[in-house]
Amino acid sequence: MSFFDFIKKQFIDIIQWTEDGDGTLAWRFPMQDMEIQNGGQLVVRESQMAVFVNEGKIADVFGPGTHKLSTQTLPVLTYLKNWDKLFESPFKSDVYFFSTRQQIDQKWGTPQPITIRDKDFGMVRLRAFGNYAFRIADPKLFHTEISGTRDEYGVEDLDGQLRGLILQNISTAIASSGIPFLDLAMNQMEFAKVLKNQMLPEMEKLGLKLENMTVQNVSLPEELQKILDQKIGMGMIGNDMGKFMQYQTGQAIPVFAANSGGGSVAGDAMGLGAGMALGQILAQNMQNGFQNHQQAAPAPVPAPAPTPAPAPVQQSADDIIAMLEKIGNLKAKGILSEEEFAIKKAELLKKLG
Numbered sequence: 001m002s003f004f005d006f007i008k009k010q011f012i013d014i015i016q017w018t019e020d021g022d023g024t025l026a027w028r029f030p031m032q033d034m035e036i037q038n039g040g041q042l043v044v045r046e047s048q049m050a051v052f053v054n055e056g057k058i059a060d061v062f063g064p065g066t067h068k069l070s071t072q073t074l075p076v077l078t079y080l081k082n083w084d085k086l087f088e089s090p091f092k093s094d095v096y097f098f099s100t101r102q103q104i105d106q107k108w109g110t111p112q113p114i115t116i117r118d119k120d121f122g123m124v125r126l127r128a129f130g131n132y133a134f135r136i137a138d139p140k141l142f143h144t145e146i147s148g149t150r151d152e153y154g155v156e157d158l159d160g161q162l163r164g165l166i167l168q169n170i171s172t173a174i175a176s177s178g179i180p181f182l183d184l185a186m187n188q189m190e191f192a193k194v195l196k197n198q199m200l201p202e203m204e205k206l207g208l209k210l211e212n213m214t215v216q217n218v219s220l221p222e223e224l225q226k227i228l229d230q231k232i233g234m235g236m237i238g239n240d241m242g243k244f245m246q247y248q249t250g251q252a253i254p255v256f257a258a259n260s261g262g263g264s265v266a267g268d269a270m271g272l273g274a275g276m277a278l279g280q281i282l283a284q285n286m287q288n289g290f291q292n293h294q295q296a297a298p299a300p301v302p303a304p305a306p307t308p309a310p311a312p313v314q315q316s317a318d319d320i321i322a323m324l325e326k327i328g329n330l331k332a333k334g335i336l337s338e339e340e341f342a343i344k345k346a347e348l349l350k351k352l353g
Contacts, residue, residue, distance in 0.1 A: 011090050012036045015050075016043035017097035023155040025136060026147035027097045035090035042067040047101035049139045053094040054080050058140050096147075098139040102211055103155050106132050108166045113221075116171045118181040126184070127219040128170065130192065133212040134162070134203060142207030165202050166195070173198040181220075188215040320348050 109129030147153035
C-alpha cells in the first residue's frame with residue numbers, strides 16, 4: 001500500500017448503534033472499506049449486545065458498556081488472527097449489534113380451526129388467539145440459526161416462524177394441561193401458562209427467551225358452545241330441575257308464537273297449555289328422580305293420590321291436528337322425548353278415531 005493510499009484510508013474510532021425505530025433485532029455495523037483502529041472504542045448500550053465475527057467465525061461477545069478494543073478485550077479475535085501481544089495496526093472484522101429488549105404485543109392465532117383430540121368428545125376443532133413477548137437471550141445462537149450475515153434482521157422477518165411454532169405446540173399443550181375441553185374457555189390463564197412452558201425450550205433453540213404468553217380467546221364449535229352454555233346455566237340453577245324445565249318452557253313460548261302459522265287462537269292456546277303442562281310433568285319427574293338418586297337408602301316412593309281428571313273438552317278435528325303440530329314442534333326442539341311424543345300422539349289420534 002502506498003503512502004497516499006494509506007492517507008486516504010479511513011479508520012473507525014468508535015463503533016456504536018443507536019436504534020432507529022422499533023422492531024430491529026440484529027444490525028451489522030457498516031464497515032465498507034474502513035478498518036477498526038486499534039485502541040478504538042466499542043459502545044454497547046443497555047438492552048444491546050455486540051458480536052465480532054471474523055471470516056465467518058464468531059469471535060468475541062460484548063455486553064452493555066464502553067470497551068477499549070485491544071488484545072486484552074478481543075481474546076478470541078486475537079487468537080484467530082494470530083496477533084502478538086502488542087499489535088498496533090488497524091484490523092477488519094464484522095460487528096453485529098443485537099437488541100435484547102423485550103419485543104412486546106406480538107400476535108398469534110389460528111387462521112383456520114385446528115383439530116385436537118379430547119377424551120370426552122373425540123376429535124374437536126377450535127380457534128384461539130392471544131399475544132406474547134420475547135427477547136434475544138443468546139446473540140451467538142441467534143446469529144448462527146436465524147439472522148446470519150444480513151445487514152438488518154427485524155421482528156417481522158421472524159413473525160411467521162414463531163406463529164408456526166406456537167400453532168404446532170397448541171395441541172401438545174392442551175393434552176398436557178389436563179384441562180377438560182369444555183373448560184378451556186374458562187381457564188385461559190392456566191392454558192396460557194401451560195402453552196408458555198411448552199414453548200420455552202422451542203424458543204431457546206433459536207437463542208430467544210419467551211417472557212410472556214397470553215390466551216385472549218378460545219372459540220369452541222357451535223355445538224359444544226351450546227353444551228357449555230347449558231353447563232353454566234345448570235351451575236347457576238343448581239339441582240332444581242323444576243326451575244330448569246320452567247326456564248326451558250318459557251324460552252320456547254316465543255318460538256311457538258312465531259311459528260304458529262295460521263292455526264286457530266284456541267288451538268294455539270291449547271298447544272301452549274299442553275307444552276307448559278308437559279314441561280311441568282317432565283320437570284317434576286326429573287326432580288323426583290334426582291332426589292331419589294341422592295338418598296343413601298332409597299325407600300319406595302308412594303304414588304301420589306290421583307287427582308280428579310278435568311272434564312273432557314270437546315275438540316274438533318282441526319284442533320286435534322293443530323295439537324299434533326304443536327307437540328311435533330316440542331319434539332323437534334328437544335323438549336319432548338321420542339317416547340313422550342309417541343304417547344301424546346297416540347292419545348290425540350284416538351280422539352280423531
